[in-house]
Amino acid sequence: MKLSIVNYGAGNIKSIQFAFQRLGHKAVLTDKPEEIINSDKVLFPGVGEASSAMLKLKQSGLDVLxxxxxxxxxxxxxxxxxxxxxSEEGDTAGLGIFDVNVKRFSNKVKVPQMGWNTISNLKSELFKDIKEKEYMYLVHSYYAEACAESIAITDYELPYASALENDNFFGVQFHPEKSSKAGEQLLKNFLKL
Structure with missing residues (x-):
């Protein structure tokens, strides 16, 4: 199976590569359109700030791809x-794959949300064999609003979408590569999609 990680200079790559290595798969870091298009599965990670990350995607044409x-x-x-x-972060226009906006948590709670929190209202094959109220590891100051495309909800100040799905596109706010057994199960499920 050919796995590509979209390379646009936005962090947390090694931990994702190691997580797939533990599952017996090599995930290749690439910004080459041909390689990405010809992959069986594509990972689109990111750590950092939305507007500068989006700028990097635009410079490489990956925002169109x-x-x-x-x-x-x-x-x-x-x-x-x-x-x-x-996204409210840097007033950034996103790729528009999910029909939802990203907002910042208010100052009434500790920002960023950092650590373990539960996921619930699980829908999708992505969560096969993962139980309701399972804990996942999160680090973020911004969140996607709960919407029709939500396939998992997490509560922090308010219920928000901790996972989204639209056709062949999936998104998770948490870090499966750092979320112990449940995170590993999610990556296994992704490989089977």
């Missing part, structure tokens, strides 16, 4: 947020 992909694509953390319509 990603929404056209036909194979299963998994956006992780900032990757998922960039797949949304718009």
């Amino acid at each position: 990603i929404p056209t992909l036909k194979q299963p694509v998994l956006g992780i953390c900032l990757g998922m947020q960039l797949m949304c319509k718009h």
Whole structure:
């Protein structure tokens, strides 16, 4: 199986590569359109700030390529947020794959949300054999609003979408590569999609 990780200079790559290595798969870091198009599965990770990450995607033309992909694509953390319509972070227009906006948590709660929190209202093959109220590891100051495309909800100040799905596109706000057994199960499920 050919696995590609979209390379646009936005963090947390090694931990994702190691997570797939543990599952017996090699995930190749690439920004080459041909390689990405010819992959069986595509990972779109991200750590950092939305507007500068989006700028890097535009400079490489990946902002045009990603929404056209036909194979299963998994956006992780900032990757998922960039797949949304718009982010309040840097007033950034996203890829518009998910019909939802990304907002900032208010100052009534500790920002960023950092650590373990539960996921519930699980829908989708992505969560096969993962139980309701399972804990996942999160680090973020911005969140996608709960919407029709939500396939998991997490509560922090308010219920928000901790996972999204639209056709062959999936996004998770949490870090499956850092979420112990449940995160590993999610990656296994993604490989089977």
